[in-house]
Amino acid sequence: DAGITQSPRHKVTETGTPVTLRCHQTENHRYMYWYRQDPGHGLRLIHYSYGVKDTDKGEVSDGYSVSRSKTEDFLLTLESATSSQTSVYFCAISVGLTNTEAFFGQGTRLTVV
Amino acid sequence: QKEVEQNSGPLSVPEGAIASLNCTYSDRVSQSFFWYRQYSGKSPELIMSIYSNGDKEDGRFTAQLNKASQYVSLLIRDSQPSDSATYLCAADTGTASKLTFGTGTRLQVTL
Numbered sequence: 001d002a003g004i005t006q007s008p009r010h011k012v013t014e015t016g017t018p019v020t021l022r023c024h025q026t027e028n029h030r031y032m033y034w035y036r037q038d039p040g041h042g043l044r045l046i047h048y049s050y051g052v053k054d055t056d057k058g059e060v061s062d063g064y065s066v067s068r069s070k071t072e073d074f075l076l077t078l079e080s081a082t083s084s085q086t087s088v089y090f091c092a093i094s095v096g097l098t099n100t101e102a103f104f105g106q107g108t109r110l111t112v113v
Numbered sequence: 114q115k116e117v118e119q120n121s122g123p124l125s126v127p128e129g130a131i132a133s134l135n136c137t138y139s140d141r142v143s144q145s146f147f148w149y150r151q152y153s154g155k156s157p158e159l160i161m162s163i164y165s166n167g168d169k170e171d172g173r174f175t176a177q178l179n180k181a182s183q184y185v186s187l188l189i190r191d192s193q194p195s196d197s198a199t200y201l202c203a204a205d206t207g208t209a210s211k212l213t214f215g216t217g218t219r220l221q222v223t224l
Contacts, residue, residue, distance in 0.1 A: 031209065031210050033211070033212075040216065041216065042201065042214045042215060042216035042217055043157070043201065043203075043214040044214075045211060045212075045213075048209060048211060050209050056209070058211070090156055090157070094210040100145045100147075100162075100205045100210050100212075101147065101159060101162055102147070102159070102203075102210070102212055103159060104156040104157050104158075105156060106155075106156050107155075107156050
């Protein structure tokens with residue numbers, strides 16, 4: 001357990017509404033990531049952060065924004081949820097000597113209806 | 114070509130046998146590789162990391178990296194029903210410690 005907590009764990013929301021997912025870590029790791037996981041696509045990187053207020057886009061960033069105002073919290077916002085954003089979302093942090101080993105939170109299952 | 118590719122399976126092996134999971138990668142990834150195990154409905158769990166050419170053993174697991182052929186494999190000896198899961202291969206992209214993942218291989222260990 002790398003001290004990562006995601007909230008909420010499950011959410012159902014309506015198309016067009018904004019949604020924010022939270023990732024909280026307790027061990028002061030610099031790098032944090034948001035992935036989504038869909039059948040047939042595996043894990044795909046949405047956004048990542050390399051420090052407070054330092055974020056960048058990943059492979060599938062359209063329709064998503066992130067913020068990191070504190071080391072321990074990394075927020076993912078779906079600005080206007082669409083059915084294609086129904087997915088399981090995982091937050092991860094990097095640890096290890098060269099920051100490459102990643103550990104995942106429990107995941108958030110988001111359904112957009 | 115995708116950066117990391119895996120056969121989706123399912124790979125079925127009898128209990129007690131050796132399960133061999135394979136992953137190939139492109140030139141676009143770095144030279145650090147990881148194997149994750151994911152049970153249905155759960156998050157990925159890191160089980161092996163390998164950074165240099167050759168074999169790395171940890172209990173019943175052995176990771177093998179062959180840079181010349183650009184493949185990484187995971188061997189699970191004495192397979193148990195509890196090993197039934199999806200195994201994800203991941204590679205470091207070399208930038209900001211980002212990982213790129215294969216789509217995973219589902220392993221079924223039968224009694």
